[in-house]
Amino acid sequence: MEHRHIRNFIDGEWRESLSGDRKAVINPATGEEIATHTNSAAEDARSAIESARKAFDGSGEWRRMDAQKRADIIFKIADKIEERAGELARAECLNNGKPLREAEADVSDAAHCFRYYAGLITKPHGSVYNVNESFGKMRSFTVREPIGVCGLITPWNYPLLMGIWKIAPALVAGNCIVYKPSSNTPLSSGILFEIFDEIGLPRGTANMVIGPGSSVGTTLAESGDVDMVTFTGSTEVGQDIARRAAGSLKKIGLELGGKSPNIIFADADLEGAVEWAMIGIFFNQGEVCSAGSRIIIEKSLEKQFMKRFAERAEAITLGNPLDNPDMGPLISESHMNTVLKYIEIGKAEGARCVCGGYRYTEGPCASGFFVRPTIFDQCTPDMRIVREDIFGPVATVQTFETEDEAIRIANDSEYGLAGAVFTTDGARALRVVDELRAGITWVNCYNPCFTEAPWGGYKKSGIGRDLGVEGFEEYQEVKQVNINLTPGPIGWY
Numbered sequence: 001m002e003h004r005h006i007r008n009f010i011d012g013e014w015r016e017s018l019s020g021d022r023k024a025v026i027n028p029a030t031g032e033e034i035a036t037h038t039n040s041a042a043e044d045a046r047s048a049i050e051s052a053r054k055a056f057d058g059s060g061e062w063r064r065m066d067a068q069k070r071a072d073i074i075f076k077i078a079d080k081i082e083e084r085a086g087e088l089a090r091a092e093c094l095n096n097g098k099p100l101r102e103a104e105a106d107v108s109d110a111a112h113c114f115r116y117y118a119g120l121i122t123k124p125h126g127s128v129y130n131v132n133e134s135f136g137k138m139r140s141f142t143v144r145e146p147i148g149v150c151g152l153i154t155p156w157n158y159p160l161l162m163g164i165w166k167i168a169p170a171l172v173a174g175n176c177i178v179y180k181p182s183s184n185t186p187l188s189s190g191i192l193f194e195i196f197d198e199i200g201l202p203r204g205t206a207n208m209v210i211g212p213g214s215s216v217g218t219t220l221a222e223s224g225d226v227d228m229v230t231f232t233g234s235t236e237v238g239q240d241i242a243r244r245a246a247g248s249l250k251k252i253g254l255e256l257g258g259k260s261p262n263i264i265f266a267d268a269d270l271e272g273a274v275e276w277a278m279i280g281i282f283f284n285q286g287e288v289c290s291a292g293s294r295i296i297i298e299k300s301l302e303k304q305f306m307k308r309f310a311e312r313a314e315a316i317t318l319g320n321p322l323d324n325p326d327m328g329p330l331i332s333e334s335h336m337n338t339v340l341k342y343i344e345i346g347k348a349e350g351a352r353c354v355c356g357g358y359r360y361t362e363g364p365c366a367s368g369f370f371v372r373p374t375i376f377d378q379c380t381p382d383m384r385i386v387r388e389d390i391f392g393p394v395a396t397v398q399t400f401e402t403e404d405e406a407i408r409i410a411n412d413s414e415y416g417l418a419g420a421v422f423t424t425d426g427a428r429a430l431r432v433v434d435e436l437r438a439g440i441t442w443v444n445c446y447n448p449c450f451t452e453a454p455w456g457g458y459k460k461s462g463i464g465r466d467l468g469v470e471g472f473e474e475y476q477e478v479k480q481v482n483i484n485l486t487p488g489p490i491g492w493y
């Protein structure tokens with residue numbers, strides 16, 4: 001891919017930041033620069049907010065547009081994503097480090113997400129209520145309307161998909177948006193906005209500003225001209241955004257971190273449980289918010305499970321993501337160092353490192369940010385590696401002897417994003433799922449995620465939902481309309 005420069009997209013124009021500042025975009029598999037992006041500041045964010053505000057409050061062309069016409073435009077975006085699928089997948093692979101086949105699957109999901117929401121806008125919505133007659137005969141109904149200007153802030157682990165989970169429903173609902181992708185991974189977002197430019201969304205409807213969270217992100221969170229801020233990322237930043245958003249009492253959506261339990265009972269299908277546990281913690285290099293990072297296994301199966309789990313983790317291949325190894329590099333040198341630091345903490349805390357536990361620099365991985373898949377057993381509930389969101393290929397293993405104990409260990413976390421149970425006893429599976437304090441649960445599988453179903457967390461894992469009908473309604477206001485069916489005085493005054 002030729003070296004690119006990615007600019008902001010504001011008020012229908014490609015713009016440099018007002019300061020003219022630029023920053024390098026790094027390929028994490030090699031450490032080399034593959035692109036630059038305009039490095040924006042608060043003033044650029046303010047100009048994008050102004051553009052979105054003008055588009056929403058001024059002509060209001062997008063929000064007033066016939067729903068079918070709006071849907072037709074969104075369907076065209078999905079078609080264009082498919083036309084440029086190869087280019088998008090390659091950009092995602094080079095910029096994020098995920099294996100190419102995973103990037104291809106993300107691009108396919110991205111097109112599907114636009115189509116799903118485009119279909120939804122033309123379906124019935126709102127409700128009619130049979131209200132009591134204390135004010136005379138009335139009919140009450142609700143309509144759904146766009147919220148206004150939405151600020152969307154996303155992380156680097158699924159650069160395209162995390163953006164589209166928010167962009168698609170926000171736009172389809174008729175909002176105007178200011179999107180801030182992670183400045184680590186702006187490549188695929190640059191292509192997405194080229195598509196928006198080509199399709200010709202009304203001027204100012206979709207704006208993109210690339211820059212640090214500490215200036216661009218905080219401006220979106222604080223601005224009184226932004227009606228909603230929705231964020232995917234770490235819990236600490238989510239808390240900061242909630243505090244800043246409180247000043248204008250704007251609506252917030254937060255998809256945050258996790259430390260999700262994967263409970264395996266002795267009656268589970270062993271090979272299935274091992275493979276799904278690997279998908280749970282090593283897929284996307286473990287840089288998955290819902291990763292099954294805490295494996296909680298019934299004591300009587302521990303030895304057998306650990307033998308297979310470690311053997312298979314040892315066999316995982318690392319390499320150039322374009323060659324489709326099992327795993328690619330972590331996103332950046334600093335994130336790799338954080339993960340390596342946690343591995344050292346785990347060792348110092350007395351957990352046993354069963355496999356991995358180091359930076360991998362063999363062959364094509366010499367200068368990239370690769371960490372071998374790492375498993376710790378003999379873990380206890382107080383260890384930092386058991387409690388904190390590492391966001392890398394590091395699994396901890398704890399054991400239990402009773403169902404109640406398994407549930408207690410699983411729920412012993414400040415997070416509540418996801419969790420899974422492996423058992424061939426159907427009633428037990430449902431009992432455990434009922435008790436898990438988590439927004440996403442799986443039985444005999446780990447990590448499948450569907451555009452059609454809501455995604456989000458309990459506890460410190462977030463507020464609100466992405467995806468599904470619920471993820472559409474997040475971007476809508478509900479207006480109540482009451483109609484007097486017998487106009488005239490009612491004799492009160």
Ligand code: NAD
Binds near residue numbers: 155182456462
């Ligand atoms: P991060 O929180 O550091 O950054 C996420 C985004 O927020 C980036 O665009 C960043 O520039 C911006 N940002 C940073 N500080 C900000 C501030 N003060 N105000 C406004 N914006 C700010 O997260 P990350 O390192 O990019 O991603 C990893 C984290 O994201 C992990 O904790 C992971 O669990 C979480 N995550 C959650 C989900 C989910 O659906 N729940 C999905 C993916 C990632």
